[in-house]
């Protein structure tokens with residue numbers, strides 16, 4: 288076929304539910320146009336090895352089983368910035384030319400990058416330097432990418448956190464306990480706010496709203512004394528700070544740091560202030576690894592199809608986005624520039640307050 292295109296696709300940054308559904312949609316939409324899709328393994332890392340690591344993706348590989356799977360069949364990485372790549376001797380090297388060279392060698396007419404804001408910023412810079420036709424698809428359980436109402440993976444993560452509250456409630460009630468649930472989300476409290484309202488939390492703490500431990504304790508006392516309820520549910524976002532103002536982190540092997548620890552920190556203080564037995568659950572990566580719920584499968588499909596439409600139209604440097612029940616596209620730059628945190632004057636915050644949920648202030 289004279290105008291047969293070869294396009295590349297990769298997943299980058301933390302995995303989430305719905306990535307395989309996006310890949311499937313891209314492969315199906317491209318196949319209808321007679322194009323070949325090359326899946327690059329482990330994000331840009333697959334372009335750094337020689338031979339490069341990739342596989343040609345065909346419709347036949349994507350029966351509907353894969354669409355239901357969490358994770359990404361291509362693999363991903365949230366380390367190894369190609370402009371400052373950590374080398375075995377401890378030094379850092381700019382390896383962007385190797386990636387750009389790899390894309391040229393594969394003969395890709397366009398690259399579809401599925402990632403969050405960090406990955407998109409890297410891919411955009413690579414595209415500019417290497418004159419690569421780039422389309423981005425937003426994915427992140429944090430839902431912090433701007434210019435899109437939802438990113439792939441968020442709805443499922445919020446569902447998992449809500450389900451965790453559903454499961455914590457009966458055991459809390461059976462033992463007269465306060466249950467603290469620590470959820471992910473980095474600097475945006477979207478998972479905490481959504482699951483907290485949906486899961487009937489008494490207290491929701493998010494990085495966007497500074498809290499007072501006394502206010503939290505007062506709310507829990509009110510639940511006991513005024514509402515005559517023997518349990519309380521608290522959701523806390525991982526990036527919420529301590530009373531002293533620092534964000535808690537856990538250090539992994541190799542020195543890498545990630546948010547973690549605020550749940551236990553708060554659990555101790557809530558128990559000390561209220562006298563109630565308190566238990567802490569850290570939900571962690573459970574929020575990322577399950578089958579996508581319908582909302583994520585739907586936007587995954589719509590995003591994948593629209594990304595291929597953009598390539599067909601020769602419209603590049605765009606991110607597909609969800610807006611007003613429709614799929615649109617926006618400049619990648621605009622999406623990266625506008626982080627989507629919880630709007631402290633928005634509908635969710637007002638709803639939570641009207642329901643009597645304590646936001647710590």
Ligand code: F6P
Pocket residue numbers: 301365427428429471472473525545546575
């Ligand atoms: O950005 C997605 C996310 O799951 C955050 O919510 C969390 O802080 C981080 O990634 C965890 O990263 P890792 O998988 O490297 O532990």
